[in-house]
Amino acid sequence: MAQQTSRPKQPNRMRREGPELGFEADPGADWRHFEELQLSPFLEAALEEFGAHGYHGGSVRAIANRVGVTLPTLYYHHGSKQDLLVTLLMGSMHDILVRCRHALAEAGDRPEDRVAHIVESFTLYMTHRRRLAFLDGEVRNLEPENRERYVAQRTELSLMLRAVVDDGITDGVFHTPYPVEAVRAVVSMCQAVAVWYRPEGPLGEAEVAQRYVELALDTLVAGRCA
Template identity: 75%
Template sequence: MVRQTARTRQQNRARREESESGFEADPGTEWRHYGELALPPLLEAALEEFRAHGYHGGSVRAIAGRVGVTLPTLYYHYGSKQGLLVALLMGSMHDVLVRARHALEEAGDRPEDQLVNVVEAITLYMTHRRRIAFLDGEIRHLEPDNRARYSAEREELSVMLRLIAADGVADGTFTTPYPTEAVRAVLSMCQAVATWYRPDGPLTEAEVAQRYVTLALAAVGCRGHDSGKK
């Protein structure tokens, strides 16, 4: 059996804590509200490095230099460049999941209202947290075990939407003959917002979310629902 040193245990604990919690306080019923996101300094530096150069081109030495710490300090807290990416991805996924869960709970029992709220929650996250949400495109660089953990978390969003679609088809609210494919298209569409949205563009975050709600309702074959801004 491999003996774990105190340093190894600290690294494992740090990575475990990052993967099990997000970066912002639980918003509760205020899931539409966003404040400034304050990341731990090393994660902020890693995010900026990955934004500038991608994960593959990002330098651990440059990340440490952005914060003014030594490489051993960085390794102590996150273990490696991979550990930084995992912490960012898992923290971000946790936060969007929390908001989507609250949105679903608030929606009540009607599938169309559930779809509206969950799609709105996801799209709002992709606009307000686009700086970190864009990292979903870097999952190709995750090591197999880390990719499996992240994919399992991301799958919750897909399952949430699939269950809504299945209920809507069952009660006749949604008319799509392809609910699974419709959900896949909706989720991909929403996640892609982080790659193109800019706050100085013609649409606000809320306006983008409402347009995507309309597109999602059309994708599942739901007509006549008032998807106007709440």
Template identity: 85%
Template sequence: MARQTSRAKQPNRMRREETPLGFEPDPGADWRHFEELSLSPFLEAALEEFGAHGYHGGSVRAIANRVGVTLPTLYYHHGSKQDLLVTLLMGSMHDILVRCQHALDEAGERPEDQVANIVECFTLYMTHRRRLAFLDAEVRNLEPENRERYLSHRDELAVMLRRAALDGIEEGVFTTPYPVETVRAILSMCQAVAVWYRPEGPLSEAEVARRYIQIALDSMAFRRHGKKVTTP
């Protein structure tokens, strides 16, 4: 029988009360506003390490060194490198979904407003929380159970947008013949913002979001009274 490693013996302590994770609390109706994020030292160090070297290239020892603690201290708060990745990804996904639900609630009953708010919310997150959003590329390194849990949450965002798209088609305001593929393309387009956006560039976060709303509505072939509608 193979001997257990010290890592395998570590319990899951991702949410110890004495170590706040540092994710932003529910913004409520102010979903467009982003406070400066202050992750716990462990999560901040893990985010820096994964950002610099990837999940496989990053090491738990290097993360501990960034914080200035011993390995046992790090393992006391986070049972493994996998726990650090899961905590970062799930915290980020929870933030996106909470914000998008507020955006959807604010939109009212019109499908075009729902699509606009969801796209705006998702795009704003990609710009304001670029480092966390970029970590989505590491989903492939999640263990099967963790990956399934994360992807099930990520699918909730697709469901929000798909439902609005199908409602719009039923009401005749969207005329794309490929709503499912269009939703997938819009989400991929928004997610890619985290790769290229830089705050020192020519566009503000809000300007990127406004442009992506227009692109999304154009992709849905948004029509009202037989005319193509553009956002201001």
């Protein structure tokens, strides 16, 4: 394997959003709608390279070649391969949280509707943005400080769902004796959609989301009889 050119490590720029990077604008109340995502050429090339070869197997030189630029030009825009991964992961997680917050705000007061909206929004993202969502598996390759920031945002989604589930248990709507494990199971279940979903398959994005809403509610409503 060709040895990559060594260079001084540059600080992460952490430009998570913005039109120049290609991440979506805040969808507002239209959180169910997804436009085609047009990432910047550097991020699109990095996403393709990481998707094809993984983070460790991906080559910075190959990313530059995909864009058709020199290594110094790539490094001018993104200080390192780590910076490319961080920007993709943080941008994706930001978009997930924005959509889930809008979905939750629209849901009203009933815990079952609030859970349904969060799960629907999360699952829709996993289908429409599955290439980005699939990159979550590369979190293990983040440097400690970057991993801490990313995991903190990912945890926010679990806490959002956990708060709604706790309200549902208090109201007698949900009966699971294991709310912590139930929330973890629902989040993991939804994340896994990015691994197997294909748009050419038998189910559309909205159909998958509705099925996962039913599965999530079944998980939370179920309880042991005394």
